Amino acid sequence: MIISLLLLTSPIVAFKIMEASFEITPDEMTDFFKEKPQQPNFGVYTTFKQEMFYAETGSDTNQMVLFVHGAPGSWDAFMKYLGDTALMRRAHLISVDRPGYGKSGLGQSVISIEEQSAMIAPILDANKSGKPAILVGHSYGGPVIARMAMDYPEKVGALILLAPAIDPEHEKLFLINYPANWKVFRWMVPAVWRVSNDEKLSHAAELQKMLPLWSNIVIPCTYMYGEKDGLVPTENVAFAEKMLVNAPLKVIAFPKENHFIPWTQQDSVTRAIMGYLEK
Numbered sequence: 591m592i593i594s595l596l597l598l599t600s601p602i603v604a605f606k607i608m609e610a611s612f613e614i615t616p617d618e619m620t621d622f623f624k625e626k627p628q629q630p631n632f633g634v635y636t637t638f639k640q641e642m643f644y645a646e647t648g649s650d651t652n653q654m655v656l657f658v659h660g661a662p663g664s665w666d667a668f669m670k671y672l673g674d675t676a677l678m679r680r681a682h683l684i685s686v687d688r689p690g691y692g693k694s695g696l697g698q699s700v701i702s703i704e705e706q707s708a709m710i711a712p713i714l715d716a717n718k719s720g721k722p723a724i725l726v727g728h729s730y731g732g733p734v735i736a737r738m739a740m741d742y743p744e745k746v747g748a749l750i751l752l753a754p755a756i757d758p759e760h761e762k763l764f765l766i767n768y769p770a771n772w773k774v775f776r777w778m779v780p781a782v783w784r785v786s787n788d789e790k791l792s793h794a795a796e797l798q799k800m801l802p803l804w805s806n807i808v809i810p811c812t813y814m815y816g817e818k819d820g821l822v823p824t825e826n827v828a829f830a831e832k833m834l835v836n837a838p839l840k841v842i843a844f845p846k847e848n849h850f851i852p853w854t855q856q857d858s859v860t861r862a863i864m865g866y867l868e869k
Contacts (some may be wrong), residue, residue: 614666626673634693637709643693644686644713645669648678653724653747654717655863657685658710660729661786664692667728670856677860680867682719686710688734690785697781699788703796707737714738714745722747722809724866726859728852729753729822730789733797740803748866749811752859753849755822757829758797762821804833810869812840812862814855816847 623629630645645665655677657668665685672683687694689709700706717723722745727735732754739746755761813830815822827841842862847854 614669619666619669622669623673626678627675628678630672635712637712638705640689640695640698640709641693642686642689642695642709642712644684645672646682646684647672648680648682650682650716651718652680652682653719653721653867654714655681655683655724655726655867656710656713656735657683658725658727658731658734659685659688659691660727660731661688661789662691662782663688663728663731667852668726670853671726671860671863674860677863680864681724682717684713684716686713688731690789691782697785699785701788701792701796703733703737703800704741706734707741710734711738711742711745714742717745724748724750724863726750726863727752727754729755729849730793732756733800736804736807737800739807739809740800743806743808746809748809749807750859750862750866751811751813751830752852753815753819753822754813754826754830755793756797756800756833757823757826758794758801760823760825760829761794761797762823801833805836807834807837810838810840810866812842812866814842814851814859814862815844816849816851816854817843817845818847819849821849 628647630647633644633646634641657671659667665687668685671677672685677683689695689700689706690698714723725735725738725746732751733756735749736756739749811834813827815827817824831839844851844855852859
C-alpha cells in the first residue's frame with residue numbers, strides 16, 4: 591500500500607525502493623558461502639538468441655534439483671538452498687535467472703510461459719544422474735515448472751509448487767500494475783519491475799493456454815502455501831486439486847504464513863525436497 595501511494599506521489603522514489611528491496615550484494619553472497627563446503631559455480635548458455643545464467647552447487651552426478659524464482663527475482667532467491675550442506679551432499683542444485691531477470695537478458699520481457707519453459711529446459715539436459723529432475727518453483731515460477739513438466743515429461747520427476755500463481759480465474763492484479771505500464775511512468779521503472787509487470791499483465795491469458803495440459807502431469811506434486819497469502823489467492827489450491835487429476839498431489843498449508851514461504855519455511859521445503867531425493 592505504501593509503495594502504491596508513493597507511485598502516485600513520487601514514482602521515482604517508489605521504484606528505487608522496490609528495486610533495492612530485491613537486491614543481494616556480492617559481499618553478502620561471499621559472506622554466506624565462506625563457511626560452506628562448496629562455493630557456487632556459475633554458468634551461461636545461449637538459447638532463443640539470449641544468454642541464460644544459472645548458479646549451481648553439489649555434484650553433477652547427483653539427482654538434479656532445479657529452482658525457479660518468482661516475479662521479480664533472480665537465482666539468489668534460493669541461495670540458502672544452494673548453500674544447504676545436506677542438500678549439497680545429495681543433489682545437484684541449480685538456480686536459474688528466469689528470462690528477463692538477473693543476467694538472463696535483464697529487461698527483455700518474455701511473457702510466454704511456454705517460451706520460458708523452453709528457455710530453461712536446456713538445463714535439464716545437463717542432468718547426469720539418470721534420474722529425472724525435481725523442480726521447485728515459487729509464485730510465477732510455479733506455472734513455469736508446471737509447464738516444463740507438461741512439455742518435457744521424461745525429464746521431470748517431481749514438482750514442488752510454492753505459493754504458485756496457476757489459476758487464471760483468480761489471477762490478482764494490483765493498483766500498481768496499470769500505471770507502471772503507462773508511458774509517462776514506464777521509462778523510470780527499473781528493468782526488473784518492467785519485466786515483472788509485463789508478466790503480470792499477461793499472466794491470466796498465459797495460464798488459460800495451459801488449461802488443456804494439466805491432465806498430462808502424472809508425476810508426484812507437493813503444493814505448499816500460506817493461508818495468509820495476500821498476493822496469490824488461496825483459491826489456487828482448489829484449482830490444483832481440480833486440475834492435477836492424474837498426479838499424486840500432497841497439499842501442505844501454513845496457517846500463519848504469507849506468500850514468502852521459500853524463506854520463512856525453508857526447513858519444510860527442504861524436507862519436501864529430501865523426501866523426493868530419497869524415493
